[in-house]
Amino acid sequence: MTSAVEHILEDLERSDTREGLQTAILALRDAFDVDHMVYHWVSAAGEQYGCGTYSDAWVNRYLAQDYLRIDPVVLGCFQRFHPVDWKRLDWSSKSARLFLHDALAHGLGNQGFSVPIRGPNGQFAMFTVNHRCDDATWAAFTDSHRRELILIAHYFNEKALDLEPDRTPAPSQPLSPREVEAMTLLAMGYARAQVADTMAISEHTLRAYIESARFKLGAMNTTHAVARALARGLIVVEGASRADMSTQRTARTAS
Amino acid sequence: MTSAVEHILEDLERSDTREGLQTAILALRDAFDVDHMVYHWVSAAGEQYGCGTYSDAWVNRYLAQDYLRIDPVVLGCFQRFHPVDWKRLDWSSKSARLFLHDALAHGLGNQGFSVPIRGPNGQFAMFTVNHRCDDATWAAFTDSHRRELILIAHYFNEKALDLEPDRTPAPSQPLSPREVEAMTLLAMGYARAQVADTMAISEHTLRAYIESARFKLGAMNTTHAVARALARGLIVVEGASRADMSTQRTARTAS
DNA sequence: TTCCAATCCCCCATTTATGGCGGGGTGATC
DNA sequence: GATCACCCCGCCATAAATGGGGGATTGGAA
Structure with missing residues (x-):
């Protein structure tokens, strides 16, 4: 991990406001020299919290259209354990293609890499890097930064949870x-x-x-x-879904 | 991350057998110079798979006593998101103290650090480092290796899932x-x-x-x-949807 | 000791879900 | 222009789940 990134994460650790998260994500975007970086929680009720470098227009559009429910990135990450390149997601459905078109029109890059993060009680968050470049360049980037991005995702989630204690309440007595x-x-x-x-x-x-x-x-x-x-993970049913191995169609998001 | 650890992880990535996991965990234990290192995932049905450096006697004892259900490390990690030092867990119950006494008698160290890992559908795994030393030494160790341990936990989890025989691929037609x-x-x-x-x-x-x-x-x-x-991740519902709808809030992002 | 959670059992009644039958329309794809 | 998935609506009936009472014993924790 480069010292620049180290410093950003150390600043983030010392921070205790939401602005600190925003500052850190902006700094990280510049440090990695990518178009966008986003951390957000998702829920059935809609996006609860997020910080990142997407334009207000796109964020509002996303919320207004309820894209959460058709976004292949969200749906794909939700069934996966591991970080995933956007090219490996399922973009085959019509709504997914419409979503992609809209996203590109709002300034998102064609390449993406998202890290799913989970906590107790079914908490779910994602950390995403988005960029516009060709496949080879992107593959090189994700290859060399994969580990850092996983760590950064965890740091963001840790900080975000610290700042949002009421996010973790779920008193949820254990079941007998x-x-x-x-x-x-x-x-x-x-x-x-x-x-x-x-x-x-x-x-x-x-x-x-x-x-x-x-x-x-x-x-x-x-x-x-x-x-x-x-x-909430209180019960476990149906064989573990090996979503990562499933043969999902890939999209052509590359130039 | 030291190059020695890097090499071990690279070897692990190339491996495709359970023996590879065991080899890697032994090598990592030596590289970090600690007493024990363990990766295992647990389910409602009990411990499904694990690898590590605990003695056979302890592993068998653990299973025979069904310690999984009272082990404060498991119980604590299951409700947490962040890695946790064993000192911060709840050892107050009588059964927990008995468990601890038994563990120490079987060669476990007094210090421990565990990383919880989660996946879709309540999947849960843990990566643990165990050692015998004084508090200050241990604090220095966890402080300096925290990040590496998080990453290693993820690598082990990824590999362990790859090696799992996938049952029920769940072709699952998409819903309208x-x-x-x-x-x-x-x-x-x-x-x-x-x-x-x-x-x-x-x-x-x-x-x-x-x-x-x-x-x-x-x-x-x-x-x-x-x-x-x-x-199957076809729908996204957060644990406490109804209560959250009243406090729906979204962060504004700027670019 | 007292208290409480967990484990078991039974009655009444109403509401809700399901199974089966029928009928429309659109729009995309072949 | 035929086919299919998706979208929408009606009636009948029975099966199942739920709401409201009333009990019991055990063992562990305060």
């Missing part, structure tokens, strides 16, 4: 073993009667567990409770 | 926009009537979407479909 069992079976598609049979208890008892779990998770109904349990 | 919308609202806890109202369509039409999505996802019922959509 039987509750976990019940929620897991429900997430696997078993009906209540089947779950009760599998757990060798009466359906009424099972109901008590489901209601208890629903209460602990602050959920409105069973589906909501299962969704939250999944999102 | 309206189907995504419906599943998302259901995952947020809205009942069918509310979803239909929100989407401004009749409840019967909504039913058609849900059934269509259920078919595409191969799900038995709505809860199952939502669980699968979540697990």
Whole structure:
């Protein structure tokens, strides 16, 4: 890691305001000599927080169009463990192509590299580097800076979480073993009667567990409770998705 | 990062067997001159895979005692985002103290530093460095190697996932926009009537979407479909969606 | 000791979800 | 111009989930 980047990160560590994040990301963009650098959280309710070098026009456009739900970068990172080059994402859908066209029109570069970051309780954030150049140049860049970018992503997330304590509350009492069992079976598609049979208890008892779990998770109904349990990592269902190995089509974002 | 560590990681990247992971972790332990280094990932079903330098006796003891469920390192890392020094964990419970005593008796050092790592669908792994020394020495060590350890943790995780036999590739047809919308609202806890109202369509039409999505996802019922959509990253729902909607806030970015 | 969480069981009732049947329209693609 | 995916709506019925009560025992923590 170059000393310039080191210094920026050290400044960032000493900072305790959102402006510090913004200052750091601007400095990092210049240090790496790329077009854009962005860190942001995403959520179902919309973008909660972000800092970066995208234009206001693009940020507003993104929010207004609810691009969060079709952005292949978000969707791709959400199913992946590892950092990913934008070329490896799935740009095949029509909405994705429209999104890409709009993004390029708003000054984004054709190349991108995004690092997904996760925390407890289903927290999800992304750190993205965006640039306009040819494939070979970009490949060289990501190859040589991959490690630094992973670290930087973590530093940003650490700082952002420090500045947003109410982002991590999720008091989320832990579920009891039987509750976990019940929620897991429900997430696997078993009906209540089947779950009760599998757990060798009466359906009424099972109901008590489901209601208890629903209460602990602050959920409105069973589906909501299962969704939250999944999102918070309280239950693990269905074989690990090896999204990174999947054969997804690649886009031609290169010049 | 020292060149010795660089070389070990490069060797690791070229490796494609579990033995490669073990070789790398042994080499890293020697390179950092610590007592133990361990990478393992855990799941609801128990420890699935791990490699490291703990003695067989301790590993077997750990598994036999089901220490996974009381190990303060696991429990602490599971609720944290950041790497953590073992001293900062909660060792107050009786079971935790028993665990610690047993661990020390099996040759573990008194100092530890663990990096939690997360992936989609609640996947969780940890990379741990363990050593026997005094507090000041350990603080100096973690201070100077923190960044490297984070990176190493990610490299191990990446490699370990590559070596995992991928079960259920989940070809998963994509959902239509309206189907995504419906599943998302259901995952947020809205009942069918509310979803239909929100989407401004009749409840019967909504039913058609849900059934269509259920078919595409191969799900038995709505809860199952939502669980699968979540697990496959087809919908993006944050853990606490409803509460967040009131405090929706977006940072302004400048370029 | 007292208290509380976790584990089990049963009744009543209503609301909600699902299964099955039918009918439209658009727009893109072949 | 045929086909298909997507979008929209109606009715009927039954199966399932939920809301509201009422209990029990165990073991651990305060």
